[in-house]
Amino acid sequence: MAWTVVVAGGGFGGYFAARTLERALPPAAARIVLVNDVNFLLFTPLLPGAAAGTLEPRHVVVPLREELDRTDLRLGRVLGADPERRQLRLATIDGREESIGYDHLIVALGSVSRTLPIPGLSEHAVGFKTLAEAIALRNRVIANLETAETLEDPDARAAYLTHVVVGAGYAGLEGAAELQDFMADVIERYPRCRQQGMRWLLVEARDRVMPEVSPSLAAFATRELTGRGIEIRTNTTVDEVTDRAVRLSTGELVPCRTLVWTAGVKPHPVITRLGLPLDDGGRIRADATMRVAGFENVWAIGDAAAVPDPARPGQPSPPTAQHAMRQGKLVGRNVAAALGAGGRVKPFKFKTLGVFVDMGRYEAVAETVGIRWRGFPAWWLARSYHLLLMPGVSRKLRLVVDWTADLLFPRDTSELGTLGHPAPLGDERLLATSAGGTQAETEARS
Numbered sequence: 142m143a144w145t146v147v148v149a150g151g152g153f154g155g156y157f158a159a160r161t162l163e164r165a166l167p168p169a170a171a172r173i174v175l176v177n178d179v180n181f182l183l184f185t186p187l188l189p190g191a192a193a194g195t196l197e198p199r200h201v202v203v204p205l206r207e208e209l210d211r212t213d214l215r216l217g218r219v220l221g222a223d224p225e226r227r228q229l230r231l232a233t234i235d236g237r238e239e240s241i242g243y244d245h246l247i248v249a250l251g252s253v254s255r256t257l258p259i260p261g262l263s264e265h266a267v268g269f270k271t272l273a274e275a276i277a278l279r280n281r282v283i284a285n286l287e288t289a290e291t292l293e294d295p296d297a298r299a300a301y302l303t304h305v306v307v308g309a310g311y312a313g314l315e316g317a318a319e320l321q322d323f324m325a326d327v328i329e330r331y332p333r334c335r336q337q338g339m340r341w342l343l344v345e346a347r348d349r350v351m352p353e354v355s356p357s358l359a360a361f362a363t364r365e366l367t368g369r370g371i372e373i374r375t376n377t378t379v380d381e382v383t384d385r386a387v388r389l390s391t392g393e394l395v396p397c398r399t400l401v402w403t404a405g406v407k408p409h410p411v412i413t414r415l416g417l418p419l420d421d422g423g424r425i426r427a428d429a430t431m432r433v434a435g436f437e438n439v440w441a442i443g444d445a446a447a448v449p450d451p452a453r454p455g456q457p458s459p460p461t462a463q464h465a466m467r468q469g470k471l472v473g474r475n476v477a478a479a480l481g482a483g484g485r486v487k488p489f490k491f492k493t494l495g496v497f498v499d500m501g502r503y504e505a506v507a508e509t510v511g512i513r514w515r516g517f518p519a520w521w522l523a524r525s526y527h528l529l530l531m532p533g534v535s536r537k538l539r540l541v542v543d544w545t546a547d548l549l550f551p552r553d554t555s556e557l558g559t560l561g562h563p564a565p566l567g568d569e570r571l572l573a574t575s576a577g578g579t580q581a582e583t584e585a586r587s
């Protein structure tokens with residue numbers, strides 16, 4: 142009888158787990174099922190490039206069917222699990238609920254943006270964790286320029302030209318750097334906006350940016366961003382957000398129309414419905430072999446799991462793609478070993494190879510195995526490293542083509558917010574008094 146191994150979540154952890162299982166388990170011995178809510182892996186380190194338009198959105202994802210040979214991909218949303226009965230519950234994309242039985246389950250459901258109870262935050266802030274959010278941000282920046290260009294009142298215009306990014310970890314810092322760079326390039330085509338100038342603020346609750354790198358590299362990044370005109374506010378939090386302004390803990394009221402929220406992540410909320418033990422941080426409690434405490438046949442990896450960090454005894458592994466990917470590969474081998482397909486179950490061992498923070502414009506900071514890099518060498522290393530990690534030759538080539546095109550041609554300012562959301566057929570909308578549809582028009586009306 143063939144075993145069934147179910148992988149819940151097809152991001153960095155889940156994809157590498159499924160790929161390793163395909164290689165480690167003989168086809169006749171096991172059926173591998175991967176459940177994911179989209180049919181691609183989002184390559185998050187390249188998300189800032191997609192937001193800035195340097196990379197095509199389709200080039201920062203990896204279609205799972207292209208890269209997995211014999212995994213049964215089930216598109217659907219995990220709803221919960223019953224580990225006693227060995228069942229995973231999911232909602233299929235056509236709205237049905239079904240259960241999948243498993244012999245072994247690997248949970249790799251990742252994380253979501255961590256929000257705080259700040260008045261107006263959930264209504265007015267945009268996250269920076271998904272492809273939809275990255276593209277929405279790019280469209281928002283363009284729409285803001287389009288609206289600002291039409292406004293007579295300089296104060297009203299300034300609010301559209303001000304962007305506040307909260308959280309100076311690598312997502313916030315890279316996002317702010319790339320988007321500001323994009324806006325700095327395209328503002329030339331908006332005469333009024335160019336004359337008025339734009340404003341970017343990076344707000345961080347801690348006393349410095351990028352806790353992931355050493356203080357000297359963080360200081361370099363701070364100097365680079367400040368030199369570009371990005372205002373960095375450390376030891377500062379956000380107290381209130383409205384559709385027209387952000388109030389900071391310093392008491393300053395910043396008139397602005399766009400707040401980007403990148404202040405940390407928390408485990409995906411669905412993991413509270415899997416019947417598995419959680420640690421104080423809400424991640425699934427797993428041992429060093431990634432087995433979930435109290436369950437022989439359930440494993441947890443990536444951002445959703447508290448796998449002990451070999452580099453920092455007593456601490457869970459940090460939520461990074463590097464950790465998720467390596468845990469995915471090892472958990473695949475461990476499950477195969479548990480099913481008797483060779484080898485033995487081993488503990489997770491990994492020392493971070495380095496951190497790369499790409500700030501666009503040939504600037505980056507990096508720390509690799511004790512060596513610190515900055516400026517152009519760091520930028521080149523960051524791009525090479527991401528290229529190396531991207532699965533598939535054709536995917537790698539697409540990135541090289543995009544990066545080369547970005548060096549040769551000016552930026553594109555098309556605002557494609559309606560992409561994938563066509564207006565319903567009929568005359569009614571065509572005769573409406575407002576044009577509707579684009580962010581600029583909707584904002585201008587409000």
Ligand SMILES: Cc1cc2nc3c(=O)[nH]c(=O)nc-3n(C[C@H](O)[C@H](O)[C@H](O)COP(=O)(O)OP(=O)(O)OC[C@H]3O[C@@H](n4cnc5c(N)ncnc54)[C@H](O)[C@@H]3O)c2cc1C
Pocket residue numbers: 149150151152153154155176177178179181182183185186187188189217218219220249250251252269270271311312409411442443444445460461462463464465466497
């Ligand atoms: C902008 C940004 C930049 C980053 N840059 C870096 C970097 O440079 N280096 C680095 O190491 N890390 C980086 N990270 C962190 C990295 O993306 C995560 O640590 C990594 O993705 C975690 O992998 P995972 O497999 O646990 O989760 P994910 O990769 O998030 O995968 C989870 C998967 O589960 C799916 N899913 C979620 N809920 C459900 C559900 N209910 N049902 C079915 N499927 C579901 C998701 O769609 C996703 O495919 C970055 C993150 C962001 C947001």
